[in-house]
Amino acid sequence: MDNLSIWTYSVVGLTFTLYIGIAIWARAATTAEFYVAGKGIHPVANGMATGADWMSAASFISMAGLIAFNGYGASVFLMGWTGGYVLLALLLAPYLRKFGKFTVPEFIGDRYYSQAARIVAVICLILASITYVIGQMKGIGVAFSRFLETSYDTGLYIGMGIVFFYAVLGGMKGITYTQIAQYCVLILAYTVPAIFISMNLTGNPLPQLGLGSEYIQNGVASGMSLLDKLDQVIIDLGFKEYTTQTMGNTLNMFAYTLSLMIGTAGLPHVIIRFFTVPRVADARYSAGWALVFIAILYTTAPAVGAMARLNLMDTIQIGPIGTETGNLKYEDRPDWFKKWETTGLLEFEDKNGDGRIQYYNDKNEGFAAQAASYGWKGNEMVKVDRDIMVLANPEIANLPDWVIALVVAGGLAAALSTAAGLLLAISSAVSHDLLKGVFKPNISEKAELNASRVSMAGAIVVAGLLGLHPPGFAAGTVAIAFGLAASSIFPALMLGIFDKRMNNTGAIWGMASGITVTLLYVFQHKGFLFIPGTEFMMGMDPNWFFGISPNAFGAVGAVINFAVALTVSRLTAEPPESIQALVEDVRVPRGSGAAPHLSAALDH
Template sequence: MDDLKLMTYIAVGLSFALYIGVAIWARAGSTKDYYVAGGGVHPVVNGMATAADWMSAASFISMAGLISAMGYDGSVYLMGWTGGYVLLAVLLAPYLRKFGKFTVPEFIGDRYYSQTARIVAVVCLIFISFTYVAGQMRGVGIVFSRFLEVEITTGLIIGMGLVFFYAVLGGMKGITYTQVAQYVVLIFAYTIPAIFISLQLTGHLLPQTGLGADLANGQPFLARLNTVVTDLGFANYTTSSKSMIDIVAITFALMAGTAGLPHVIVRFFTVPKVRDARSSAGWALVFIAILYTTAPAVGAMARYNVIATVNTHVAQDKPLLAQEANLKAEDRPEWMKRWEKTGLLKWDDKNGDGLIQHYNDKSKNPEVLAKAEALGYKGNELTVDRDIMVLANPEVAQLPNWVIALVAAGGIAAALSTAAGLLLVISAAISHDLLKGVIAPNISEKSELMAGRAASAVAVLVAGYLGYNPPGFVAEVVAFAFGLACASLFPTILLGIFSKKMNTQGAIAGMLTGLIFTFCYILYFKGIFITPMAENIPANWLFGISPEGIGSVGAILNVVVALIVSRVTPACPDHIQHLVEDIRTPRGAGTAHAH
């Protein structure tokens, strides 16, 4: 066994021993422990657990990959996911915590005095959670397939077993403390390689300042990166190719989607007091900011290093499209060969010259294409999956093996922490909201816990299948989940808190309208379960809004339909209107009581 593989086994093994030890130490003994960790978690600890829950495989693995591939356009993910936390802290968390219920469907069922509304919320929640968990499971598969050098299917099965173990055994209490450990692992795994690479390229210790600094040859890093990508026919790295309406729509869908995500909202039920809900949202932002401010540098430096590996003229002022600039296939580094085994990096010698040509053969710049044709190129020969950029980054930069092993442990921690939180939300929706709340109200606590664990087992199997056959790359799948949350749950929770007049019929009609419209739009353009029926190009989009941003339109439709229907149907009962007033009364320091 080579040194890197051995070190990876040690890093991943030690991190899992830590998580499993914590899960056993803090395992759930009651339904209150299982769903909300007994309601006694310190705000700083809860902030760290929330950060780990939120910074999923999409944040750790895919976001910097998106920024790396899309440049400035990838920043919408950064803005949307961060802004969502502000919405959550200000508009939702304290009020939901004051209401004092375990789950989002429970809030919706009680606020809208309707079991039907609760069931519709459960359906929305399961749609969102499964779409989201598909992205996490793909992340798990990518990490295991590379670092344990196994097939992606084997990696998924290992990951499914581990998620099931500590989600089902520990419940929310076990997950909370496990996620604190996972946060520590993933943040070190993300920032240490970034510091190394920033020092290598720019001499700056902080990647955040390294991004705007000069290279060793005195050229500004971002200016050089722009020159490199445009010379090879790719889009300018620091300018946007999206329309302003699409940028706004995606950012809002991600913001409102974050605020409406059930597995994040439930974290605020785990603190002792209402004011602690606000406090832990603030701490979560601090912990999240460490990774999110590092991501743009990680994405940009990874892109630069990958191009520099296959194009020897990148670090020099020589033409990039030139025969002598291309890497010989026989000289390609070990990291490329290792990633080729996973199928996530591919090299195809189209013109048979034994050199690797990496350029944009679909470029809109005729000069680039004419130059490539004159050199006898037959098209781009290197394909790099954007989801591998963060994981491959330390290998590309030739960092020590222990750093590469640490990144493996961090990637697995990020994917598994969110997957576990999502599975708990799915099991709570089925056992607590459907079974105890609707079907069998008199079920014993023991039977409810058993049903929750059985639901988790089924959810793990479905999530594993979605990870094996995902509807897109990690961050794209997660963006769809956020869009569905934005269009269905977010407006309904918001209207439930701030509108006394909103009634059952309005809420149900709004939720269904938002969910169905958004789901059908994504299905139409992305073909999640069927062959795409339409070309996914901006000219065909409604108002020029992409499937990633359509949740914003779904949310507007939800609110409009809900308001119209509530006006023409029987008014909301007085006791519910008083309940809404009570939720909004600024008695922030009091302990919440279950109604």
């Protein structure tokens, strides 16, 4: 066993021991502890746990990979995922916490005085959460396959077992404290390598500043910025300019960002975290602290993506383009290359038989013609999975073994933390909202707790099996989940809080129409999403509605939801007076003396 393997097993083993120990120590004994951690979490701790819950495999593993290959265009993820938290903090978190229910479907069922509305909300929640957790399973499979140097499928099965143990045992109480530890691991794992690499490439220890600093080549200042150097390298190989590349047209960029923002504010596994704090004001503080903790990673991600792409290109293109010695010999490929080949996430094909690796954009007709004159017969890096870039980056940059091991532990922490939160949201919807709320209102607390654990175990199995063949890279799959939440849950929550005239008929028709239109659009264009290893190119399908990609269509679904809900509610009967009073009271700050009906309305 080499030094890297020893470091990796040691660091990952220690972190897993910590997670499992916390899960055993904080295991849930009641349904209140299982669903909302007994409502006793400090807002700073809850903000940290929310950050870990939020910064999933898509954030830690996949987002920088997207930025690496899509440049400026991938900023939609940064803007959407952080902007969504502002919406959540201002428009939803304090009001939902004041309402005081365990789950999102429970809020919708009570606010819209309808079991049918609750059931529709459960269906929407499960569809969005299962889609989201598939993306986490992709990240778990990627991280474990590299950590154990095995196939992606085997890595996924092992990861499923780990999630099963601590999520099923601890519930929200165990998950919360585990996620605090996981945040510390993942943020160190993300920022420490970024500091090392930024120092190597620019001499600046802050990656956020290093991104725009002067590029240092072989210890000598190059006279150009890092981004200018990256633009030059990839343009010379036929790729699009990094700093101006977009993901489709302007409308698609806007719709994508909006879908991610309102999807963030509508995701149940995030919203449920604001029920774990003692007071209403703590919900708003939690959202603010979560944004701070998230910003540390999100402001680092652009530098990580750009530096990873530059290091990758420089590793393969070692000399002047078109010369005999310009490309890396396959037999001389570094160890990190060989290990990622083992996972099946990195593949090479020697198309011209010269034993060297040609990595260029053979879809660019102009450059492909030029490449043919060099004797090149096509791009030979036939698969470079975007989700490997963050984990491979420290190895490509020849960082110390302990740093590489820390990144593996961080990737696993990110994927496991969010998977646990999502699985809890799914199990709560099944056991609390369907079983207790609809089918068996008199079920005992112990039976409900057992049902929660059984439904969580079932969700792990389903998500894991779907994760064996995910619909693309982790962040792309997660974007679809955000679209489903944006088109169904977010409008129902917003209208439930801010429109006292909104009735149950309008809410049900709105949710059903929004998510149906979004799903139909996604499946109509599933060919784009379900081709493994394809280039992530946006705005290429002429059949897209105004050039809006399936990943971004949740924004359109949300508009349809709002329009249908508002129209139907105005054409049907008003809600009962007690419900209208409840809506008024939920929006009034505590202590104002203007909320006399709240407790009565909640009891009603």
